[in-house]
Amino acid sequence: MTEELTEYRVGRADELPVGEGRAYAAGGDMVAVFRLRHGGLRAVSAVCPHAGGPIADGLADAEVVVCPLHQHVYELATGCSRTGQAALRVYPVRIDDGDLVVGVPVSEPGS
Numbered sequence: 001m002t003e004e005l006t007e008y009r010v011g012r013a014d015e016l017p018v019g020e021g022r023a024y025a026a027g028g029d030m031v032a033v034f035r036l037r038h039g040g041l042r043a044v045s046a047v048c049p050h051a052g053g054p055i056a057d058g059l060a061d062a063e064v065v066v067c068p069l070h071q072h073v074y075e076l077a078t079g080c081s082r083t084g085q086a087a088l089r090v091y092p093v094r095i096d097d098g099d100l101v102v103g104v105p106v107s108e109p110g111s
Contacts, residue, residue: 005092005103013095021056021065026102031091032056033100034065034076042076043093043102049086 010024010033021034023046030046032055044065046055053069060066064073064082072083079088092103 004106006106007101007103009096009099010102011100013098013100016100019060021058021060023054023056024100024102026091027104029089029091029104031093031102031104032065033093033102034060036060036062036076038062041093041095041100043091044074044076044079044088048072048074049088055088 006027008026010026016022016033016035018035019037021032023030023032031043032046033041033043035041044055048055048067050072051069053067055065055067057068058065064075066073072081072085074081074088079090081087094101
């Protein structure tokens with residue numbers, strides 16, 4: 001079963017430099033979007049579950065991002081922590097007509 005998503009245009013793709021991340025509001029979620037050096041995009045929760053660090057400000061490569069507060073390491077493709085912390089949520093992200101588009105799961109009523 002596929003999870004239902006609502007898509008949000010969060011910003012212009014050309015305003016996100018290659019090799020960097022930015023935090024965006026997508027509906028009720030804060031999402032960190034990274035433009036990888038090989039040209040791909042990844043999007044994960046913008047807040048580190050360990051101590052609320054700003055994930056978008058972390059150092060990232062093609063595989064991982066390192067939280068700038070306590071150096072916890074998260075896989076960009078899966079959100080899994082390599083340092084024993086709770087996982088980050090992973091979001092689908094794409095470029096459409098020059099805009100960054102992030103898919104956020106639709107909440108079930110009452111959740």
